[in-house]
Structure formats: structure tokens, C-alpha cells
Amino acid sequence: MREMLAAVALSVLAAGPAWAAKTPDYHLVKAMTIGAPDRWDYVVFDPAMQRAYVAHGDVVTVVDVAAGKVAGTLKVGGTTHGIAIVSALGKGYADDGQSGTVMVFDPKTLKLLRHIKAEPDADGIVYDPQGDHVLVITGDSGKVVMIDPKTDKVTAEIDGGGPLEFGVLDGHGKFYVDGEEKNEVVRMDLGTAKADAHWPLTGCKTPHGLAIDRAHMRLFASCGSGAMDVMDARNGKVLATLPIGAGTDGAAFDARRGLAFSSNRDGTLSIIAETAPGKFAALSPVSTQRGARTLALDTASGRIFLVASDVTENKTMARDARGRFKVVPGSARLLILQPDR
Numbered sequence: 001m002r003e004m005l006a007a008v009a010l011s012v013l014a015a016g017p018a019w020a021a022k023t024p025d026y027h028l029v030k031a032m033t034i035g036a037p038d039r040w041d042y043v044v045f046d047p048a049m050q051r052a053y054v055a056h057g058d059v060v061t062v063v064d065v066a067a068g069k070v071a072g073t074l075k076v077g078g079t080t081h082g083i084a085i086v087s088a089l090g091k092g093y094a095d096d097g098q099s100g101t102v103m104v105f106d107p108k109t110l111k112l113l114r115h116i117k118a119e120p121d122a123d124g125i126v127y128d129p130q131g132d133h134v135l136v137i138t139g140d141s142g143k144v145v146m147i148d149p150k151t152d153k154v155t156a157e158i159d160g161g162g163p164l165e166f167g168v169l170d171g172h173g174k175f176y177v178d179g180e181e182k183n184e185v186v187r188m189d190l191g192t193a194k195a196d197a198h199w200p201l202t203g204c205k206t207p208h209g210l211a212i213d214r215a216h217m218r219l220f221a222s223c224g225s226g227a228m229d230v231m232d233a234r235n236g237k238v239l240a241t242l243p244i245g246a247g248t249d250g251a252a253f254d255a256r257r258g259l260a261f262s263s264n265r266d267g268t269l270s271i272i273a274e275t276a277p278g279k280f281a282a283l284s285p286v287s288t289q290r291g292a293r294t295l296a297l298d299t300a301s302g303r304i305f306l307v308a309s310d311v312t313e314n315k316t317m318a319r320d321a322r323g324r325f326k327v328v329p330g331s332a333r334l335l336i337l338q339p340d341r
Contacts, residue, residue, distance in 0.1 A: 024339035026286050032068055032334045034061045038327040040307045041081040045296040048087040052305050052334055055080045060094045063334050072110045082124035086149045093134050095122035102136055104152055116152055118145045124166050131190050137164050156193035160186045168212040176219055178207035201229045203241025209251030211260055222248040222262035230280050240280040244270035249293035254302055263295035263306055302339040
């Protein structure tokens with residue numbers, strides 16, 4: 001599929017008729033070509049400027065969502081994975097996993113402002129507006145580097161006790177991070193800059209995505225084993241384990257619609273709903289496009305942003321073999337799914 005047709009409907013139905021009325025249908029409304037490089041990681045949506053930032057190989061590609069076109073690129077140098085935008089200060093942050101540094105840039109002009117030394121394998125960035133911290137998650141180094149965005153100085157490092165993936169905030173000074181190697185969620189106290197809890201994931205292995213329902217204090221950890229654990233963020237108790245697609249690398253929670261999502265490399269968007277207090281169900285997944293493993297959510301509209309590309313398939317290889325599917329050069333695109341309500 002060289003070009004995606006915006007008219008193609010991508011539908012999701014709830015597990016039962018009582019919940020179907022509350023579950024929106026998602027359909028593709030835009031597919032914008034972003035081209036080479038032919039690898040990507042996280043995508044971040046900035047509602048203030050209506051821009052999507054794609055960690056895109058050795059550059060950050062910036063898409064003007066309203067105009068439906070690429071607004072510019074920021075050269076990183078090494079491979080970049082995560083981006084965060086601090087709108088109040090007019091700053092953006094992008095990591096370079098190879099050099100273990102963070103680039104500070106102007107989101108309006110995309111001009112580089114400075115470099116900050118972090119840790120090797122910088123692999124994701126989250127901005128904490130309550131505490132005013134830029135939090136850089138490092139994979140193999142197993143640390144979260146805290147940066148003051150006013151001074152762009154490192155203020156602390158929190159040791160997670162092993163390789164880390166993504167993290168989410170509860171809005172009250174706690175930061176929850178996937179402990180990828182130890183199959184756990186690590187809770188970090190940003191006031192003391194220490195990890196104060198290590199909670200095992202009991203139903204899934206190799207967590208990659210993490211989302212939070214702050215109102216009900218639920219964590220949704222999407223795992224490479226094809227399952228999602230729902231955890232009580234107050235005590236670490238696993239409440240449910242639900243099936244998701246293969247190859248997850250991102251999760252999100254839509255508070256308005258009460259839905260958790262996992263974006264999957266196999267070309268599906270898994271959806272989890274709390275059907276009754278403490279009871280959860282996996283809804284029928286949305287078909288997306290192979291390789292669309294990371295996502296961003298526009299909390300105002302419910303739009304979901306994904307990155308994927310055309311692929312070729314080597315059918316002589318085993319179905320689960322790495323390298324069975326290869327990216328068609330220059331075909332990467334940003335996909336936007338819109339709920340009907």
C-alpha cells in the first residue's frame with residue numbers, strides 16, 4: 001500500500017452490547033508522508049502548536065498537523081528516541097541515545113540552543129509540569145536524569161535498578177517507569193530523587209509501553225509478551241492481564257473515553273476498557289499498519305498519532321523471524337486516527 005486512503009474505516013467494537021455505545025469508532029483521517037530516515041521511535045503531540053514531533057532516526061521530524069505537512073527537521077547526530085516540549089519556556093528537548101546527551105531546541109525555529117550531558121542510551125523524555133522537571137529515561141544505564149528546564153542543568157539522577165523503558169507521572173510527585181529487564185514497574189519519588197517501590201508485573205513480560213489513569217490510579221503496562229497488565233498505582237497490585245497485539249512499544253490512556261491503548265508492530269491498536277469497578281476487558285482491536293508500534297494521544301480531541309511505512313515481506317523466513325518485514329525506503333508516514341465521538 002503506497003498511499004493510505006483517508007476514507008478507509010478502521011472500526012472497533014466493544015466486547016458486549018452494553019459497552020458498544022460508549023466505544024467510539026476510529027478511522028484514518030490523514031496519512032502524511034515524512035520520508036527518510038527509515039527508522040523511528042516515539043511520536044509526541046504538542047497541543048499548543050498543533051505539531052507532532054517524530055523521533056526519526058538521526059533527526060526529529062516536525063509535522064504541522066493542521067497544514068498536513070512537514071514543518072521542518074532538527075538534526076540530532078546519533079539516534080534519537082524521545083522528545084518533550086516545555087511550552088511555557090519555549091523549549092523542546094530531544095535525546096541522542098548514542099552520545100548520551102539531550103539537545104535543547106527552540107520549537108518555533110527548530111534551532112539548537114545547547115547540549116546537556118545525560119547518560120548512555122538515553123531512550124525517552126517526559127516533562128513534569130507540577131514539579132517543573134524534564135525527566136530523561138535511559139535504557140541500559142537504568143537511570144532517570146532530572147533536568148531543571150529553567151537552567152538546563154542536571155539536578156539529580158534516580159537509579160532504577162536495571163534497564164528502563166517508558167514512564168508516566170501521577171501529578172503528585174511520583175514517576176512510574178517500566179523496568180524492562182526485571183519485568184516490574186519502578187515507582188520514583190521526584191521530591192527525594194529516589195526509587196521507593198519495585199512492583200512485579202505478574203501477567204506479562206518485557207514491558208515497553210506505560211499509561212496511567214490518574215483519576216482511578218490505574219497503570220497500564222503493555223508488554224512484549226503480547227499482554228497488558230493493569231496495576232493499582234497505589235500499591236502495585238496487578239488487577240488484570242489482557243491480551244494485546246505483538247510488538248508493542250507504546251501505550252496511552254484517554255481519560256475522556258476511559259480507554260487504554262497499546263500500539264503494536266503487527267499493525268493493530270489494542271484497546272482496553274474498565275467495564276466495571278476493578279473489571280477490565282480487551283475490546284476488538286483497530287487495524288492500523290504494520291510497524292506502527294508507538295503512538296501519541298491528543299487528549300482534547302481523542303486523535304491518535306502513529307508512525308508506519310510500507311514494507312516488503314520475505315515469506316521464506318519464519319513468521320516471527322526478525323527481518324521478515326523490511327521498510328520500503330522513504331515511505332515512512334504519520335497516520336492520524338480520529339474517533340467519531
